[in-house]
Amino acid sequence: MIMSRIDIRAIQKKDNQAVAQMIRNVLVEQGAPKVGTAYEDKALDQLYETYQKERAEYFVLIEDGHIKGSAGIAPLDNAEPEICELQKMYFDPTVRGRGLGNLMITKCLEFAKQQHFKICYIETLPNMKAAQKLYLKTGFSYIDHRLGDTGHYSCSVFMKKTLS
Numbered sequence: 001m002i003m004s005r006i007d008i009r010a011i012q013k014k015d016n017q018a019v020a021q022m023i024r025n026v027l028v029e030q031g032a033p034k035v036g037t038a039y040e041d042k043a044l045d046q047l048y049e050t051y052q053k054e055r056a057e058y059f060v061l062i063e064d065g066h067i068k069g070s071a072g073i074a075p076l077d078n079a080e081p082e083i084c085e086l087q088k089m090y091f092d093p094t095v096r097g098r099g100l101g102n103l104m105i106t107k108c109l110e111f112a113k114q115q116h117f118k119i120c121y122i123e124t125l126p127n128m129k130a131a132q133k134l135y136l137k138t139g140f141s142y143i144d145h146r147l148g149d150t151g152h153y154s155c156s157v158f159m160k161k162t163l164s
Contacts, residue, residue: 004064006100008107011058011070013048018067019060020044026090032125036154038088047072047088055084055115059107061091061100068092069100073108073115079148082118089122089131101134109138113163120163121147123155135159 011019027039034040043050051058051072061069071089075081086108091101112120122140124131140159147158 006103007062008059008104009062011048011051011060011072015060015067016046016048019047019070022067022070022092023088023090026092029093030125030128032127033154037125037152038090041088041151044088055117057108057111058088059104059111061095061104063095068095069104071104071108073112073117073120075117076121076148077150079121082116083147084112084115084117084120085148085150086112086120086122096130101131102138105134105138109161109163118163119160121158121160123150123152124157124159125155126157128157132157132159135161 023044024039027037032039038044047058051074056072056074058072059070060067069091072087073084074087076083076085086105089104109120122135123146140161143158143160145158147160
């Protein structure tokens with residue numbers, strides 16, 4: 001069996017189009033609404049620029065030279081300064097079920113801790129059961145209310161993790 005090369009690195013400007021296309025493809029595949037989700041975010045087509053701010057980073061997962069996954073950490077809008085949000089975590093179907101989501105979450109949470117965040121928050125869609133299973137496995141738990149303001153009113157599953 002030939003092992004492929006996996007790399008996780010910060011997004012670069014040249015990655016914008018490929019990442020946006022991958023995320024939109026996943027949202028369509030998952031049957032997500034196009035409104036009230038990342039699909040319609042203005043930032044989606046300029047993720048590199050969006051994450052050029054303090055305490056924020058967006059990572060891409062590259063397999064054999066192709067972007068196959070991505071996720072970011074940034075301060076949660078309209079929330080306490082110690083709360084960050086795990087944002088726009090998506091993976092191409094060809095790489096799911098191989099532990100790469102766990103690798104990506106670990107990378108994101110390490111960055112969050114370096115930035116002195118105390119809580120990580122995430123919102124997702126009810127039908128994204130595999131994602132929820134991964135979040136639970138990595139220490140997130142369900143909460144019954146929204147934190148901050150993500151603008152993703154179609155996402156109705158809220159989770160958080162205390163960072164130590």
